[in-house]
Amino acid sequence: MRELREQSGIVVGHLVDTSFFTVIVYSRETKRFATTPVPYRRPAAGEEVGEVRCGTCGAELLLRVRSVAETKRIRKRHLTVALAGLALSAAAAVFGSLVYLPLAEPLGKIVLLAFLAGLPVVGIAGWLWWKEDGVRLHSAGVSTDRTHWRLDGALPYRAAP
Numbered sequence: 001m002r003e004l005r006e007q008s009g010i011v012v013g014h015l016v017d018t019s020f021f022t023v024i025v026y027s028r029e030t031k032r033f034a035t036t037p038v039p040y041r042r043p044a045a046g047e048e049v050g051e052v053r054c055g056t057c058g059a060e061l062l063l064r065v066r067s068v069a070e071t072k073r074i075r076k077r078h079l080t081v082a083l084a085g086l087a088l089s090a091a092a093a094v095f096g097s098l099v100y101l102p103l104a105e106p107l108g109k110i111v112l113l114a115f116l117a118g119l120p121v122v123g124i125a126g127w128l129w130w131k132e133d134g135v136r137l138h139s140a141g142v143s144t145d146r147t148h149w150r151l152d153g154a155l156p157y158r159a160a161p
Helices: 068-098 106-131
Strands: 007-023 026-041 047-053 060-066 135-139 148-150
Touching: 007 135, 026 060, 060 068, 068 106, 135 148
Parallel strands: none
Antiparallel strands: 007 026, 007 148, 047 060, 060 135
16 A cells, blocks of 8 residues: 655656567567656645646646545545445355355355455455555546556556546
8 A cells, every 4th residue: 555645756757668478378568768857746635636747749648636535535435445345245154164054045146146246346446545645647638548547546547537
């Protein structure tokens, strides 16, 4: 989990080159980026959107930064959802082990589905809780931007509108 500092920075990558290597059943994609460090300061409350420029092409990007309190609130929500999924899976496993439930009966199907539905909820919400840092990179005025990426980020994603 990333430490939430009042003042920090991210690295914006500009996609320079993409190459592919393929041999029969193996394929690999290699991407090269030109990087630009972008410092930021967290607001006291809420969130702020600021403009930053790509150091390579000069494109305007938007950086949305949430306050420490807001980021902790979002982390807490992700953790609550993960713990709820864990409780659902654990309750279904305990109930299913204590009571004989054939899968042909509706209750057996419900218990199995509850167990299986809780597992991805725990994984995804737990990962989001661990990776949330309250900083997002967006493209200004472009519907899709496949050239600018946040490279240091907790969430490896491209700049989206």
